Amino acid sequence: MRLAKYLARSGVDSRRRAEEMIAEGRVCINGIIIGKPQTLVQDNDLVTVDGKPVEGFEQKTYLLLHKPAGYISTVRDTHNRPTVMDLVKGEEKRLYPVGRLDADTSGVLLMTNDGELSHRLTHPSFEVEKKYLARVSGIPGEKALNNMRRGVLIEGHKTASAKVELAGNFEKENESLLEITLIEGKKRQVKKMCEAINHPVVNLHRQEFAGLKAESVREGTYRHLTSREIKALYRLVKL
Ligand code: URA
Secondary structure (H helix, E strand, O other): EEHHHHHHHOOOOHHHHHHHHHHHOOOOEOEOOOOOOOOOOOOOOOOEEEEEOOOOOOOOOEEEEEOOOOOOOOOOOOOOOEEEHHOOOOOOOOOOEOOOOOOOOOEEEEEOHHHHHHHHHHHHHHOOOEEEEEEOOOOHHHHHHHHHHOOOEEOEEEEEOOOOEEEEEEEOOOOOEEEEEEEOOOOHHHHHHHHHHHOOEEEEEEEEEOEEHHHHHHOEEEEEEOOOHHHHHHHHHOO
């Protein structure tokens, strides 16, 4: 990134003032006075203004992880269980998951160091869609499905309306598949909703989060979002 932009993005001052500081000979990269605002700053460069180091703004990283069951979605676990951080070990930046999936749930989990985007994607007011495939015990009838669609009581609160479709059934096992799309994300919400209609979840997978699909990456691996996908997320949450 160009030096003047780097200074502006790091909050030193406006781009124009940064250019002036550079022209006044107050800015160094790795101890060398730099006179040109278009000089490129590399990842490990030390930039100083009047001899004081500039805290570089953190380059943002956005990953789509296809989480397998068996990993918890926290940065650290006091019991030393595998966490989603183990799956993104190759990344240099400190990332954290956007929201959570239960340890036994598989599917899309975004990981980023973009705090504002993460906050908005998980805040209920932005109504970001999350699509789940739930294998449940028994075969719910229309009445039960309609109850779920309209909202069920969990812990004294009625859930927001949801899209719920019967996507298949396994008669031999007496189980069925439900496609459930939610715009809220309370803790263990899908499991609690299914319990509320007496069809407990046997297995849960998040197919989509904010339009990003789990199937776009092999389970247990991740990919970086494209700039188009990042822009779409920004638009979605009005950033
Ligand atoms: N709802 C659940 O019950 N569990 C998850 O992991 C995600 C949504």
